[in-house]
Amino acid sequence: MTAVTAQQAGLVSCETCRLLSRPAGGTQLGHCPRCGRELAWRRHQSIQRTWALVVAAAICYIPANVLPVLTTTALGSTDSDTIMGGVVFLYTSGSWPLALAVLVASVMIPIGKLMALTYLLITVQRGIPARDRDRTRLYRLVEVIGRWSMLDVFVDTFTVALVQLQPLMSVKPGPGVVFFAAVVVLTMLAAMSFDPRLIWDAGSTREGNHG
Amino acid sequence: MAEGPGDNLAQATVVSKKRSRISMVWLIPILAAVIAVGIAVQRILTEGPTITIIFKVADGIEAGKTDVKYKDVKIGQVTKVELAENSDTVEVTAKISKRAAGLMVEDAKFWVVEPRVTLSGISGLGTLLSGNYIGFAVGKSTRRQRTFTALEVPPVITGGQPGREFTLRAHDLGSLGIGSPIYYRRLQAGQVVAYDLAGDGDVVDVTIFVNAPYDRFVNPTTRFWNASGIDVSAGAGGLNVRTESLVALIAGGIAFDTPPWASKAQPAAARTVFDLYSDRAIAMKQPDPLAAYYVVYFTESMRGLSVGAPVTILGLPAGEVTAIGLDINPSTKNIRGRAEVVFYPERLVARLQQSQAALGRTLLRDLPERHALVQYLVEQRGLRAQLRSGSLLTGQLYLALDFFPDAPKAKVDWSLEKPVFPVVASTLPDLEAKITNILAKLDELPLQAIGSDMSKALITLDQTLASTDKLVSGLDGKLMPELNSTFTELRGAIATANGVLLNTDATLVGKDAPAQQDLRDALQEISRAARSLRVLADYLERNPNSLIFGKAQEKP
Numbered sequence: 001m002t003a004v005t006a007q008q009a010g011l012v013s014c015e016t017c018r019l020l021s022r023p024a025g026g027t028q029l030g031h032c033p034r035c036g037r038e039l040a041w042r043r044h045q046s047i048q049r050t051w052a053l054v055v056a057a058a059i060c061y062i063p064a065n066v067l068p069v070l071t072t073t074a075l076g077s078t079d080s081d082t083i084m085g086g087v088v089f090l091y092t093s094g095s096w097p098l099a100l101a102v103l104v105a106s107v108m109i110p111i112g113k114l115m116a117l118t119y120l121l122i123t124v125q126r127g128i129p130a131r132d133r134d135r136t137r138l139y140r141l142v143e144v145i146g147r148w149s150m151l152d153v154f155v156d157t158f159t160v161a162l163v164q165l166q167p168l169m170s171v172k173p174g175p176g177v178v179f180f181a182a183v184v185v186l187t188m189l190a191a192m193s194f195d196p197r198l199i200w201d202a203g204s205t206r207e208g209n210h211g
Numbered sequence: 212m213a214e215g216p217g218d219n220l221a222q223a224t225v226v227s228k229k230r231s232r233i234s235m236v237w238l239i240p241i242l243a244a245v246i247a248v249g250i251a252v253q254r255i256l257t258e259g260p261t262i263t264i265i266f267k268v269a270d271g272i273e274a275g276k277t278d279v280k281y282k283d284v285k286i287g288q289v290t291k292v293e294l295a296e297n298s299d300t301v302e303v304t305a306k307i308s309k310r311a312a313g314l315m316v317e318d319a320k321f322w323v324v325e326p327r328v329t330l331s332g333i334s335g336l337g338t339l340l341s342g343n344y345i346g347f348a349v350g351k352s353t354r355r356q357r358t359f360t361a362l363e364v365p366p367v368i369t370g371g372q373p374g375r376e377f378t379l380r381a382h383d384l385g386s387l388g389i390g391s392p393i394y395y396r397r398l399q400a401g402q403v404v405a406y407d408l409a410g411d412g413d414v415v416d417v418t419i420f421v422n423a424p425y426d427r428f429v430n431p432t433t434r435f436w437n438a439s440g441i442d443v444s445a446g447a448g449g450l451n452v453r454t455e456s457l458v459a460l461i462a463g464g465i466a467f468d469t470p471p472w473a474s475k476a477q478p479a480a481a482r483t484v485f486d487l488y489s490d491r492a493i494a495m496k497q498p499d500p501l502a503a504y505y506v507v508y509f510t511e512s513m514r515g516l517s518v519g520a521p522v523t524i525l526g527l528p529a530g531e532v533t534a535i536g537l538d539i540n541p542s543t544k545n546i547r548g549r550a551e552v553v554f555y556p557e558r559l560v561a562r563l564q565q566s567q568a569a570l571g572r573t574l575l576r577d578l579p580e581r582h583a584l585v586q587y588l589v590e591q592r593g594l595r596a597q598l599r600s601g602s603l604l605t606g607q608l609y610l611a612l613d614f615f616p617d618a619p620k621a622k623v624d625w626s627l628e629k630p631v632f633p634v635v636a637s638t639l640p641d642l643e644a645k646i647t648n649i650l651a652k653l654d655e656l657p658l659q660a661i662g663s664d665m666s667k668a669l670i671t672l673d674q675t676l677a678s679t680d681k682l683v684s685g686l687d688g689k690l691m692p693e694l695n696s697t698f699t700e701l702r703g704a705i706a707t708a709n710g711v712l713l714n715t716d717a718t719l720v721g722k723d724a725p726a727q728q729d730l731r732d733a734l735q736e737i738s739r740a741a742r743s744l745r746v747l748a749d750y751l752e753r754n755p756n757s758l759i760f761g762k763a764q765e766k767p
Contacts, residue, residue, distance in 0.1 A: 049236040055241035
C-alpha cells in the first residue's frame with residue numbers, strides 16, 4: 001500500500017502537538033506555529049540514538065543476569081540469588097508457572113525487546129522495504145510491553161522493604177537489580193527514540209535527513 | 212578592465228548549522244560499558260582461588276550454603292559438592308575470598324564444624340541453627356595448594372595459638388582422648404592434640420600442645436605422667452587422695468612437672484619426645500644411675516612376688532625385683548625359681564649420717580671395696596635374702612635382706628655377670644599353715660550343739676535353784692524345832708552327867724586324880740561342842756542359804 005507521506009508532500013508534522021504545517025523556507029524547518037517546538041522531518045538522530053540505547057541496554061543485560069538481584073539472610077546463612085538462579089529455584093521447588101512467569105518477564109522480554117529493536121534498526125538503516133506492517137506491529141508490541149518488564153524490580157523493592165526481620169531474616173537488593181532496571185529503562189527509551197515512520201520511508205523516496 | 216564592484220565581492224557562504232554527526236546519546240552505552248567492565252574487573256580482582264577439599268563424608272555440606280570460616284569469619288563458600296571419581300570420597304569445591312587466598316597453603320587444615328558433645332565440653336552449638344560449616348586452620352608452609360584433604364576430627368589447637376607441641380611416648384593411651392587436659396600445678400596448661408600408634412605398634416605417641424605461658428616450664432628434664440583417676444595412698448601420715456580435677460577424673464588428663472632434683476634447664480624445643488609415666492610417684496622418682504644386679508634362686512613358691520616388688524635391707528628400700536623366672540640345673544634336672552634383683556647403693560648411702568657420708572661416697576666409687584663389704588656381710592655376718600609377706604591380705608611378697616648368723620655358709624661369686632645372692636627359706640609357709648590350722652579348728656567347733664547345751668544347762672540350773680529354795684524353807688520349818696528339842700535333851704543329859712560327875716568326884720580317889728582330870732577335860736570339850744552347836748544354830752537361823760552356798764565371806 002502506498003500513500004503520500006507528509007514528508008513527500010513537503011509538509012512537516014509537529015512531534016508534540018502533531019500539527020501539520022508547511023516548513024519555513026531555507027535550511028531551517030522552523031518552529032511549530034502552535035506549540036513552538038522545533039520542527040524536524042523525522043525524530044532527530046533517531047537511528048543513532050536508538051542504536052546507542054540498545055547497545056547500552058545490551059551491555060547492562062550481562063551484569064543484570066550475572067550479579068545477584070537479591071541477598072537473603074536467614075538464620076545466619078546468606079543466600080545470593082541471580083535472576084536465573086531464582087527461576088531455577090522456583091522450577092525445582094515445584095512452582096513451574098511462577099518460574100515461567102519470571103522467565104518470560106525477566107529474561108525473555110528484555111532480550112526480545114533488544115532483538116526486536118535491533119531488527120528494526122537494521123532493516124531501516126539498510127532500507128529493506130519488507131513487511132512494513134509486521135514491523136510496525138512489532139514496534140507497537142515493544143512499546144506496549146516495555147513497562148511490564150519492571151515487574152521484577154517492583155517485586156524486588158517490595159520484598160526488600162517488607163522482609164526486614166532483623167536479626168532472624170533480612171533481604172537486601174543485590175547490584176544486579178540496578179542493571180536490570182537500567183536494561184528496562186534503556187530499552188523503553190530506545191523504543192521511544194525510534195521513529196516508526198522510518199519503516200515506511202525505506203519503501204518511498206530516500207531522504208538523507210534523518211541520519 | 213573595468214570591474215564592477217559586485218564582481219570582486221566574495222560570495223558569503225551559508226554554513227548550515229551542522230549538528231555533530233555523532234549523537235551525545237552514545238555516552239550512555241559508553242557509560243554502561245565502563246561500569247560493567249569496572250564491575251567485571253573488580254570481580255576478577257577480588258576473585259579468590261577455587262579450592263577442592265576432599266572429605267570422607269559430606270555431612271551437612273551443601274553447595275551454595277555451606278561457608279568456609281576462619282576465626283568465625285567467612286572466607287569462602289562451597290560451590291559444588293560431588294562424589295569423587297572413585298566414589299570413595301566427596302570432593303567439595305569452594306570459592307575462597309581474595310583476602311584468604313594467601314592462607315591456602317599445603318598444610319592448611321579443613322574440617323566440618325558440627326555440634327559435638329564431648330566429656331570436656333560442648334562445641335559447635337551455633338551450627339544447630341545455621342547448619343554445619345567448614346572450619347579452617349592456617350598452616351605454616353608457604354607453598355600454595357589447591358587440593359586439600361579434610362580432617363575427620365577438628366583439631367584442638369588451631370594455628371597461631373602461642374605455645375609448643377610435644378610428643379609423649381606411652382605404653383597405652385589409657386583414658387586419654389583428643390582434648391584431654393594437660394595440667395601444670397593443677398592449672399590447665401594445654402590439651403592433647405592427637406595420638407597415634409608409633410614404632411611397630413608397641414607404643415602410642417600422644418601429641419600435646421602446651422599453651423604459651425606454661426610451655427617454658429617444659430624443659431628436657433620435665434616429667435609427664437598420667438593424671439587420670441584418683442591416686443589414693445595410705446601412709447603413716449594418714450590417707451592421701453590425689454587427683455588433678457574432676458574433668459581429669461572423667462576424661463583423663465596428663466600432668467607435668469620438673470622434679471626438684473633435676474637441674475634447671477632451658478625450655479625444651481618444640482616436638483621434643485618425652486616418656487609418659489603411669490603416675491606421679493614413678494615420674495618423679497630420681498633415676499638411680501648406680502645399680503648392682505644379683506640373681507636369687509628359690510626352691511619355694513614365689514607366688515605373690517612380682518616384678519617391681521621392693522627389696523629391702525633391714526627394712527629400708529634398697530632395690531627392686533626386675534625379673535622372675537625359672538632356672539633348670541642341667542646336671543640334677545632340678546628346677547628352681549629365679550628372681551633377678553637390682554640394688555641401688557645410692558639409696559642406702561643417702562640414709563647414712565652426715566659424718567659417714569664420706570665413707571658412703573667412697574663405697575659408691577670403689578667397686579672392689581663394695582664387693583668386699585658385701586662379701587664380708589654374707590660370709591661372716593650371714594646376710595641372706597628371704598621372701599617375706601608384705602601383706603597377709605593380698606599375699607604380696609617382697610625380698611628382705613637380713614642377718615641369719617645360723618644360716619649355712621655361703622659365698623658370692625663375683626665372676627658371674629649377675630652374682631648369686633644366697634637365700635634362706637622363708638618362714639612364710641609355716642605361718643600360713645598354722646593360721647589355716649587354727650581356722651580349720653574354729654570351723655570344726657560344734658557351736659550349734661554348744662548353744663543348745665548351754666540353754667539346757669541354764670534350765671536345769673533354774674530348777675536346781677527352785678529346789679534349793681524349797682529345801683531351805685523346809686529346813687527352816689521342820690528341822691529347827693527338832694534341833695531345839697535335841698539341844699534340850701542334850702542339856703538334860705549334860706545336867707545328868709554333871710550329877711554323875713559330882714558323885715564320882717565324891718566317890719573317886721581324889722581331887723587331882725588323873726581320871727578326874729580326864730573327865731573334866733571331856734566335860735569341857737562337850738561344853739565347847741555344845742556352844743559351837745548353838746552358834747551354828749544361830750547362824751543357820753539367820754542365813755539358811757549358807758547350807759548350800761557355804762558361809763559368806765567376812766567383809767573386811
